[in-house]
Amino acid sequence: MLFDPTPKVDRKDFFDREKEIEKLKRLETPIVLVLGLRRTGKSSLIKIVLNELKDYLSIYVDLRKYEEKNTITYRDFLLDLQNEINRLGKKYNKLIDALKNIKGVKILGNEVKFSWSKEERFSFSSLLDSLEQTGKSVIVLDEAQELVKMRGVNLLPSLAYAFDNLKNVKIIISGSEMGMVYDFLKVEDSSSPLYGRAFSTIELKPFDKETAIKFLKKGFEELNISFNKEEEVYETIGGIPGWLTYFGFTYYQTRNYEESVRKTLEYAKKLIYREFENFLKPRYIAKERYYTAMRTISNCASWSEIKRSLEAKEGIEISDSEIYNYLIQLLKHSWIVKEDDKYCPSEPLIGKTFKT
Known part of the structure; x- marks a missing residue:
């Protein structure tokens, strides 16, 4: 299944x-x-x-x-x-x-x-x-x-x-x-x-929109459930198979679209938050800076926007080398990706987690 x-x-x-x-x-x-x-x-x-x-x-x-x-x-x-x-x-x-x-x-x-x-x-x-x-x-x-x-x-x-x-x-x-x-x-x-x-x-890689819709359609067909909001699910959750599976399983239990979306987002945010806390353990001294960076990047941001938000948060100047190190660590651990001159969350639910 x-x-x-x-x-x-x-x-x-x-x-x-x-x-x-x-x-x-x-x-x-x-x-x-x-x-x-x-x-x-x-x-x-x-x-x-x-x-x-x-x-x-x-x-x-x-x-x-x-x-x-x-x-x-x-x-x-x-x-x-x-x-x-x-x-x-x-x-x-x-x-x-x-x-x-x-x-x-x-x-x-x-x-x-x-x-x-x-x-x-x-x-x-x-x-x-x-x-x-x-x-x-x-x-x-x-x-x-x-x-x-x-x-x-x-x-x-x-x-x-x-x-x-x-x-x-x-x-x-x-x-x-x-x-x-x-x-x-x-x-x-x-x-x-x-x-x-x-x-x-x-x-x-995460499923693209077309593949995610096919995945949801096939999953609901297996369960003999009528469902017509596959595109909305993709736009809300993204194409990570694990999140789509969790949504499908939750909808099977509740048969309520809004409740299933809410539960999926709630579960995903808790899990992402816990994983980010694990990432921060050896970097605890810079914990607040990493959170500030991720909140800024949640909507995609340029280097200068990230630098401004970090400095505004603390009211002091922060060296370019320190900011470079924070971004390198986030990139290496797959929290963010670089797209042209912008830094973005590596998947949509990471962005939604840090927006809130």
Whole structure:
């Protein structure tokens, strides 16, 4: 069902992403990037593809849990890998066998335990080597921009090693903060292990007006509900599939257009506000400036308009370099986009959230 708010694992429940599914299934390069704003369907796309790659062993690491943390330890990361491998259980005894006798690994029946102590620390490269021995494998790092927060260990040498040497291992890296994903990979840094590597990239964009209307029509047809305000919904909510799904699900429950729009906007604003507060945690000293900038940008604004609003708010002069840094951070974390000489919200409901 298109309006089912739970993540999709079957392509028949996924709308208008056939080209993206087929491209991801080809795994054209050792590392594949899946990028797009929040709620455009990245995780569902990946899970559908993993479900169809029957001959691949798949390990899925969901890093969204770290959005509210300022740092990630290597211990956190290893525990995620350990839990995912143990979740696979007896299904992949070959992987358990490949991990035997590797430094930092204990095998307890059909379960593994990774050590993170300095003396016996298990390395990510060792896991990738074990996957290579097992056969065709794919490891997913979902919302990988969170790995920028990792302290104590650099994963890039392991990723570069897999890219250059492991033929059976593919790595899918997804992210909703596109600039931060590239910051994590350091692909433009000549000193980075991944410098110069070519990645296959799949970008999930919001639906345009025509596609959004088709999505809503098909969803209501599935539910056998008569509805004729698809265009109004798009003009109010925009083309993010997650928001459209939430509206459709809410309308199915209420059968009241105004109530469904109100509930969708209320839910979206709360979620966006919470996500923005997470973004601000390591930038708390500049919290009010970021809010002022976003309120100004909610209707799209030029550099000079943003500068004037920040200075008017505080009654002092603020340097161009400080304002440049605020805007760069908002761009990298996909809160805003630059269109010609204007800065705008990256999607309509972000704009509506900061207007109020």
